[in-house]
Amino acid sequence: MHLKHMKKCIPAFLFLFFVISSVAFTAKGQSHGPVKNDKVDSTGEEVDIYCFFPEFIEPDFPGGMGAWISFIRRNLKYPAAAVKANIQGTVVVQFVVDLDGNVTNIKTVSGPGELKQAAMNVIKKSPKWNPAVQNGHRVKGYKTQPIVFRIEK
Known part of the structure; x- marks a missing residue:
């Protein structure tokens, strides 16, 4: 993955991290897989960028x-x-x-x-x-x- 594509992915990742951290999940414990994002680079060539989202298990009350x-x-x-x-x-x-x-x-x-x-x-x-x-x-x-x-x- 090119560094310039990775830089574009980081702000989106940070935004989603904060959203995920503050919202209750209905599917607890499930890992979020890669999300494909089709982009076109400076040469006009289409490139695939994958962003991986971390596993997050929300806090839960015993029982x-x-x-x-x-x-x-x-x-x-x-x-x-x-x-x-x-x-x-x-x-x-x-x-x-x-x-x-x-x-x-x-x-x-x-x-x-x-x-x-x-x-x-x-x-x-x-x-x-x-x-x-x-x-x-x-x-x-x-x-x-x-x-x-x-x-x-």
């Missing part, structure tokens, strides 16, 4: 998504003032699972202000996760979790 949802339901405390005021809605929380599986950098992205602290509190109670893995190495993984607050009648 899977069902166990995570159960954990949230068991530990979520609906603020009494919000219940009294009939405040409902969805709070979106972002957090990082560090190299050791600890939940860190918890913050809310959206949702009713009266419910945000309760959503962050339940995430703070989380036990350790299985950290993200990229190319066989533990890495920080970003997660986004919507938490629905609904008053049952």
Whole structure:
């Protein structure tokens, strides 16, 4: 592969790396194979460029998504003032699972202000996760979790 073609591939790779790092996957653990990109070089000759994307396994909660949802339901405390005021809605929380599986950098992205602290509190109670893995190495993984607050009648 020519160096000039490799330079063109690197910015695209970096962009995709950041997108992959911040988005949840539905096909966990699958390795992404080569992507063919047909280009024409300066002589007008068509060349094939292959970019390989690294394996990325997102962080996951021990026991899977069902166990995570159960954990949230068991530990979520609906603020009494919000219940009294009939405040409902969805709070979106972002957090990082560090190299050791600890939940860190918890913050809310959206949702009713009266419910945000309760959503962050339940995430703070989380036990350790299985950290993200990229190319066989533990890495920080970003997660986004919507938490629905609904008053049952």
